[in-house]
Amino acid sequence: xxxxxxxxxxxxxxxxxxxxxxxxxxxxxxxxxxxxxxxxxxxxxxxxxxxxxxxxxxxxxxxxxxxxxxxxxxxxxxxxxxxxxxxxxxxxxxxxxxxxxxxxxxxxxxxxxxxxxxxxxxxxxxxxxxxxxxxxxxxxxxxxxxxxxxxxxxxxxxxxxxxxxxxxxxxxxxxxxxxxxxxxxxxxxxxxxxxxxxxxxxxxxxxxxxxxxxxxxxxxxxxxxxxxxxxxxxxxxxxxxxxxxxxxxxxxxxxxxxxxxxxxxxxxxxxxxxxxxxxxxxxxxxxxxxxxxxxxxxxxxxxxxxxxxxxxxxxxxxxxxxxxxxxxxxxxxxxxxxxxxxxxxxxxxxxxxxxxxxxxxxxxxxxxxxxxxxxxxxxxxxxxxxxxxxxxxxxxxxxxxxxxxxxxxxxxxxxxxxxxxxxxxxx
Amino acid sequence: xxxxxxxxxxxxxxxxxxxxxxxxxxxxxxxxxxxxxxxxxxxxxxxxxxxxxxxxxxxxxxxxxxxxxxxxxxxxxxxxxxxxxxxxxxxxxxxxxxxxxxxxxxxxxxxxxxxxxxxxxxxxxxxxxxxxxxxxxxxxxxxxxxxxxxxxxxxxxxxxxxxxxxxxxxxxxxxxxxxxxxxxxxxxxxxxxxxxxxxxxxxxxxxxxxxxxxxxxxxxxxxxxxxxxxxxxxxxxxxxxxxxxxxxxxxxxxxxxxxxxxxxxxxxxxxxxxxxxxxxxxxxxxxxxxxxxxxxxxxxxxxxxxxxxxxxxxxxxxxxxxxxxxxxxxxxxxxxxxxxxxxxxxxxxxxxxxxxxxxxxxxxxxxxxxxxxxxxxxxxxxxxxxxxxxxxxxxxxxxxxxxxxxxxxxxxxxxxxxxxxxxxxxxxxxxxxxxxxxxxxxxxxxxxxxxxxxxxxxxxxxxxxxxxxxxxxxxxxxxxxxxxxxxxxxxxxxxxxxxxxxxxxxxxxxxxxxxxxxxxxxxxxxxxxxxxxxxxxxx
Numbered sequence: 008x009x010x011x012x013x014x015x016x017x018x019x020x021x022x023x024x025x026x027x028x029x030x031x032x033x034x035x036x037x038x039x040x041x042x043x044x045x046x047x048x049x050x051x052x053x054x055x056x057x058x059x060x061x062x063x064x065x066x067x068x069x070x071x072x073x074x075x076x077x078x079x080x081x082x083x084x085x086x087x088x089x090x091x092x093x094x095x096x097x098x099x100x101x102x103x104x105x106x107x108x109x110x111x112x113x114x115x116x117x118x119x120x121x122x123x124x125x126x127x128x129x130x131x132x133x134x135x136x137x138x139x140x141x142x143x144x145x146x147x148x149x150x151x152x153x154x155x156x157x158x159x160x161x162x163x164x165x166x167x168x169x170x171x172x173x174x175x176x177x178x179x180x181x182x183x184x185x186x187x188x189x190x191x192x193x194x195x196x197x198x199x200x201x202x203x204x205x206x207x208x209x210x211x212x213x214x215x216x217x218x219x220x221x222x223x224x225x226x227x228x229x230x231x232x233x234x235x236x237x238x239x240x241x242x243x244x245x246x247x248x249x250x251x252x253x254x255x256x257x258x259x260x261x262x263x264x265x266x267x268x269x270x271x272x273x274x275x276x277x278x279x280x281x282x283x284x285x286x287x288x289x290x291x292x293x294x295x296x297x298x299x300x301x302x303x304x305x306x307x308x309x310x311x312x313x314x315x316x317x318x319x320x321x322x323x324x325x326x327x328x329x330x331x332x333x334x335x336x337x338x339x340x341x342x343x344x345x346x347x348x349x350x351x352x353x354x355x356x357x358x359x360x361x362x363x364x365x366x367x368x369x370x371x372x373x374x375x376x377x378x379x380x381x382x383x384x385x386x387x388x389x390x391x392x393x394x395x396x397x398x399x400x401x402x403x404x405x406x407x408x409x410x411x412x413x414x415x416x417x418x419x420x421x422x423x424x425x426x427x428x429x430x431x432x433x434x
Numbered sequence: 435x436x437x438x439x440x441x442x443x444x445x446x447x448x449x450x451x452x453x454x455x456x457x458x459x460x461x462x463x464x465x466x467x468x469x470x471x472x473x474x475x476x477x478x479x480x481x482x483x484x485x486x487x488x489x490x491x492x493x494x495x496x497x498x499x500x501x502x503x504x505x506x507x508x509x510x511x512x513x514x515x516x517x518x519x520x521x522x523x524x525x526x527x528x529x530x531x532x533x534x535x536x537x538x539x540x541x542x543x544x545x546x547x548x549x550x551x552x553x554x555x556x557x558x559x560x561x562x563x564x565x566x567x568x569x570x571x572x573x574x575x576x577x578x579x580x581x582x583x584x585x586x587x588x589x590x591x592x593x594x595x596x597x598x599x600x601x602x603x604x605x606x607x608x609x610x611x612x613x614x615x616x617x618x619x620x621x622x623x624x625x626x627x628x629x630x631x632x633x634x635x636x637x638x639x640x641x642x643x644x645x646x647x648x649x650x651x652x653x654x655x656x657x658x659x660x661x662x663x664x665x666x667x668x669x670x671x672x673x674x675x676x677x678x679x680x681x682x683x684x685x686x687x688x689x690x691x692x693x694x695x696x697x698x699x700x701x702x703x704x705x706x707x708x709x710x711x712x713x714x715x716x717x718x719x720x721x722x723x724x725x726x727x728x729x730x731x732x733x734x735x736x737x738x739x740x741x742x743x744x745x746x747x748x749x750x751x752x753x754x755x756x757x758x759x760x761x762x763x764x765x766x767x768x769x770x771x772x773x774x775x776x777x778x779x780x781x782x783x784x785x786x787x788x789x790x791x792x793x794x795x796x797x798x799x800x801x802x803x804x805x806x807x808x809x810x811x812x813x814x815x816x817x818x819x820x821x822x823x824x825x826x827x828x829x830x831x832x833x834x835x836x837x838x839x840x841x842x843x844x845x846x847x848x849x850x851x852x853x854x855x856x857x858x859x860x861x862x863x864x865x866x867x868x869x870x871x872x873x874x875x876x877x878x879x880x881x882x883x884x885x886x887x888x889x890x891x892x893x894x895x896x897x898x899x900x901x902x903x904x905x906x907x908x909x910x911x912x913x914x915x916x917x918x919x920x921x922x923x924x925x926x927x928x929x930x931x932x933x934x935x936x937x938x939x940x941x942x943x944x945x946x947x948x949x950x951x952x953x954x955x956x957x958x959x960x961x962x963x964x965x966x967x968x969x970x971x972x973x
Contacts, residue, residue, distance in 0.1 A: 064532075064533075064572045065572055065574050065575070066532070066572075151532055151533075153531055153532045153536070154536075157536075168530075186802070186805045187805060187808075189769045189800075189805075190800070190805040190806045190808075191789070192768075192769060192789045192792060193767065193769070193792075193793070193797070193798050193800070193806060193863070194789075194793065194806060194819070194822055194862070195789045195790050195792065195793030195794075195822050195823055196789055196822060197789060198789065206808075209808060210805070210808040213808070213848070214804075214805065217848065218527060221522070221524065221527040221528065222527060222528070222530070223490075224486055224490045224511075224522075225520075225522065225527070225528035225529075225530065226530055227486070227489075227490060227510070227511045227512050228484055228486060228511045228512070228514075228515060228518075228520045229512075229515050229520075229530070229540060229541040229544060229588070229589065229592075230512050230515030230516070230541055230544030230545050230592070231512060231530075231544055232512050233512045233513060233515065233544055233545070233546075235546075295546075296545075296546030297543055297544060297546055298542075298543055298546050298547055298548065298549060298552070299543060299549065300535075300536070300539035300542065300543055300549065300552045300553070300556070301535075301539070301549070301552075301553060302549070367570075
């Protein structure tokens, strides 16, 4: 029962923004090259950092999901090339029977000779997409999406919650499908084929909807969407400012894109619009008095992690500008790719987070890695029959029932508490 | 603190009010228990306190509910979040964030508390509820009892003046339930919190209650008063009260301690009488598990469990939250397959059976019984269950009538109360009378009369040669009906024997009657009543 030593300065792992920035930079780096060696290097760097710094939370498993998705993308891409693909000339590996198509479908061809060049090109393009996906999966595994959400400004927070709740809908649907399948089996009904599918759709949707309603009522009861009264004038100005600002930004961008249509190339319009939107959002933010619990600090590790990502993408951009050979992989002639040292070095800088990022505290009891259908995500209906719990058991007598009571839960600081009451109340 | 004045409430489309001209006054600093039969409107009453009824449910509310001087007419639930903390029946469904610490802070963030104050209150709450070991854990990995405590902590951090809890202990094992109730009592005593909680397992909560609100249902008016007075005339009463009524004790005992003080006379009358020994069960083997292990990742849910179930047996599987009870039942029902070892039901592997053959051999009522139901109405559910299993029309409806009489056949299963839904699911599974019956927590939300009817139904089935395995935290149910008890801990079988021996000698699993009359091994009020009436006692 010893309390684990808390990390310095109340830090709970790296700022989620730093992880997402680093992952975005690595994805950006991957999108600048088609050299398979560099792409595999990026993938390796990302996977290594995740292995070194991931926690054992359920969302840490997303890397594997994205890895599988990436492999599927590569396979799909190669299969499509074999069936319909662009017919690059070169070394013919094998020939599929050609299906003649009418003249209006001239752009498409089915079957025909398959060359090594076209297969290789499809593989490299698929690989690039897979590595970008892997970077996204890494961001998901390293920082829970909810923690990123907490960093949003108060005025956008509520929209953000709505988005995360709706994103959680898909995994919950999977869980409730499993539960309904089990239930149908227990009622002696078929779970296969069209009849099974039709019988399952209604209960699955019903239970998902039911759960959303439960969550919504819980959020309401816990103060989600509380407003503090603001003068009507302020509210009008906030709305008016945001809308006008957005219109100006849109018009200004038109000016930037179509040269000579607006004075100053449209840039003054974009700037003025941005300022108005900022002021509007800030004024709107005054209606919510949300505060943030233990905001994640942005310190040296955050700078180092995000800079390492910037260096990686910067190295590849620099290679492109300097015209260093080897960044793009060409199938003509069919040779082994070369390794541009500047780019490779830059990518290796992306390994830095594996060392400088603070370890997130791991949970006390091991969380399971495998499919645990029953525990489901927190707000789930539990599907049938699964271990009622995982992780640990309720520690017996963790609560000293007799004896000196610890600090009362009521905040002893009178200055804080009445302030909350009056501010929170829509008097 | 909580004030109801002539409150009536009718759900949309319902033909009679759920609450009818309710007057209720709960003073500050009281722990008030709401009791009543299944489906009598307890949950509706609780949800009216912070305005979820009617702001969230729709329907028509007349009269006035005020909490701490604020009327739910003018204040929607979110504006009452700093006064009322509401913990629902299914804590997992109420979690908004994904880790324990963030969940504890969520309400405070919405209220706009300062960061330093939030931090301090989170730390206090972690200590108060014994959660500090779990602070970094993802919510999805917590056990039922842990989730319940986090849900309570999550509303407590906002320092509400009123805490409203709907069945806070029904999903918990006896030890975890006592822990939660002890923390609640301390909040009431030390912080002057007002607690309103609804519970069916009265044996757990009555010792802590200052006052009891009896919701008789069917439009009858509420009875409010000190626990002992209200319980004297209550249609739902725990074994302790029943024993007190039988022995003529006055005042009625609310705790085992009270009862033991008055029990000397009763012990003398029972002197020399032994409770009847159960007839030994000798039926053919129905099901067996041989060295079954189930692992999910690095979590071991079951560890080389071997057990057998014979026809005519009623086996209670007991153990902490998360000890693997539900997983074991799932193996026998063939909805999960073991990682290693083998499970046989009537000499076949249940996981390989087609659904139609499976229901002919095994019936499982899962913990979340609602998933079994997908008809449009109670009546349709019953008739489709008859069709599915080839029963004579009306069989399921008859069984339902036995478990919970008077259910409206036109109601939608989703509109039923937790207990009514469970009763319907029980009827659907019990009607075809499968040779092996598996029940996971079969009394959640059921009142005492419904439980007694379930007990007699199960006993009949067992006498007919059916085997029953039930996973339950309800020690009183085990005392009444089980012939054998199996205790699981951390996925291993740590105890297996006649129910009387197992539960009487366990401080955690002993039923109230056994605690009062120990060291004599009496389990139920009925046994004592039979012995007192001087009926011939076997053994």
